[in-house]
Amino acid sequence: MSFQDLESPLSFLESTQINFRSPQWLKEYEAWWQAEGQGISDAVDRAGTPWLRMFDLSGKRVDQILYSPEYWRMLKHGYRSGWLLGQSGNGIYLILEVLNASRVANSLGSVALAQRAMADALSFARNRMVFGKLLIEQPLMRRQFDERFRQLRAAARLAWKSLELLNEVWQQRPPYSDRYHLFRLVAHLSKYWSAELAVQTAKWSMEVHGGLGTLQEFRAERWLREAMILAIWEGPSHRQILDALEVMERKHAHKLLFQHLSGLAPTSDLETMQAQIERHLTRAKKWKQERKRWLRAWPYLLLMR
């Protein structure tokens, strides 16, 4: 396996996505980032995250979010004053639509962080001599690089799939289509796995650097610090698991996913996996029915005491 694609974020993205070719503006941005951006980013981190403002070339501020007038009104008057964002009764849908979009962004951010952490580890391993060989040439280390690169590419494909699906369904409003439910399941899977991968890759990258991995100068510890939040905000792992279960139970999104995967993976593997999921879902349903019965009986049990 060649690690060449790991060295630049854009070549990594191109190598993992079938239909992605970097536009010229993105290539220019990457060149700027390598020449100047990286230095600014390092300096900002060492200064302890100072108050940062960004401006475009004409001096206009570009780091502020443009909120709608309804949002400002709500901030001013408070949630309870009767100012509604959108239609009454639709609040939960609005929140979930926003959350699902930000989970896709989180997935791409997680993959980007893991790619950077791995590229730094690679650069270190290509220069560090241990026991008469470059670190990257030690068989155990080489094997870990191969395995982690494979996982990183898989996470990138999953994150990109969630983006493609979001692109298709983001304008849908309730009642949502099956395609939307498929998107929801893929977004939960992607948020969960990519955030976990980012943390694990950043931790491993520190280990590859050995003792130097704990020093700020080598950046490796920064990736772990930054990766930790990816698994918490936009809903921690438990939330992703519970919401994914809900969309499978109520909307049968797993069947849509298996339909989507048919032809891409061996049929027998897909059938085995689907049967396992169905078994778990039935078990959960039975457990809930049992629990409902107990909850109904609970007041009578108290009376009997």
Ligand SMILES: Cc1cc2nc3c(=O)[nH]c(=O)nc-3n(C[C@H](O)[C@H](O)[C@H](O)COP(=O)(O)OP(=O)(O)OC[C@H]3O[C@@H](n4cnc5c(N)ncnc54)[C@H](O)[C@@H]3O)c2cc1C
């Ligand atoms: C730096 C930072 C920035 C943030 N920015 C924003 C922002 O801009 N906008 C915004 O709206 N929010 C923001 N958040 C909030 C963030 O989304 C929440 O912190 C996050 O979703 C977790 O919710 P919580 O803190 O209430 O944890 P809790 O809900 O108290 O969860 C605590 C733990 O319990 C687990 N848990 C909860 N329920 C269950 C259950 N039923 N079963 C099993 N386990 C469960 C959780 O997974 C978690 O591990 C931000 C948070 C941080 C740390």
